[in-house]
Amino acid sequence: QVQLVESGGGLVQAGGSLRLSCAASRRTFSSYDMGWFRQAPGKEREFVAFIRWRSGSTYYADSVKGRFTISRDNAKNTVYLQMYSLKPEDTAVYYCAASSSGIYLLSLGSYDYWGQGTQVTVSS
Numbered sequence: 862q863v864q865l866v867e868s869g870g871g872l873v874q875a876g877g878s879l880r881l882s883c884a885a886s887r888r889t890f891s892s893y894d895m896g897w898f899r900q901a902p903g904k905e906r907e908f909v910a911f912i913r914w915r916s917g918s919t920y921y922a923d924s925v926k927g928r929f930t931i932s933r934d935n936a937k938n939t940v941y942l943q944m945y946s947l948k949p950e951d952t953a954v955y956y957c958a959a960s961s962s963g964i965y966l967l968s969l970g971s972y973d974y975w976g977q978g979t980q981v982t983v984s985s
Contacts, residue, residue, distance in 0.1 A: 863887045863959050863974040870955060870979030873947055877983070881942040883957030883976055891935035894960045896972060897942045899953035899981075906956070910942065911966040920966070925951075947983045954978040 864886035873879055883895070896911035910921045910931040919931050928947075933940040940957055958972035965971050 863890065863893065865957050865959060865974055865976035867955065867957050867976045867979040870981045872982045872984065875947060875949055875983055875985050877947050878943070878945045879947065879981060881944070881955055881957075881979060881981070883940045883942075885938040885940075885959065887938070890938040890959070892961075893973075894963045894966055895931075895933060895940040896958045896960065896966055897931060897940075897955060898958060898969065899951075899955045900978075901950075901953040904953075906969060908967045908969075909955070911960075912940065913963065913966075944981070947981075949983045949985045952981060952983050954980050 865883055867883050869881040894913050897909040898906050899909050900906040908922050912919045912931045912933050928945050930943040956978045957976045959974040960972045
């Protein structure tokens with residue numbers, strides 16, 4: 862069992878930045894691929910970014926590419942999402958998730974564990 866706790870959300874003006882953190886409870890965190898997803902009101906949860914545990918390779922949704930950066934610190938059991946140049950359309954609840962399979966990490970179904978989410982609100 863892996864427990865994930867997100868933090869770092871808040872209210873920011875358009876063009877601003879935030880860094881989200883996701884702390885994992887388990888020392889084997891380092892063997893999980895990690896992803897960030899988001900869900901805006903009335904919309905489905907969507908993929909934002911993932912990072913692989915072995916290679917550290919990353920992948921981003923087109924909507925955030927060039928503005929968001931995912932990273933991880935295995936020693937601290939933490940994954941981060943640095944967000945720059947935020948837009949009102951980035952407003953959502955952001956969730957981190959852990960995948961043991963590492964298969965098709967763009968899909969919600971590939972993740973075994975989810976955090977409770979942290980709210981990000983970007984004002985125009």
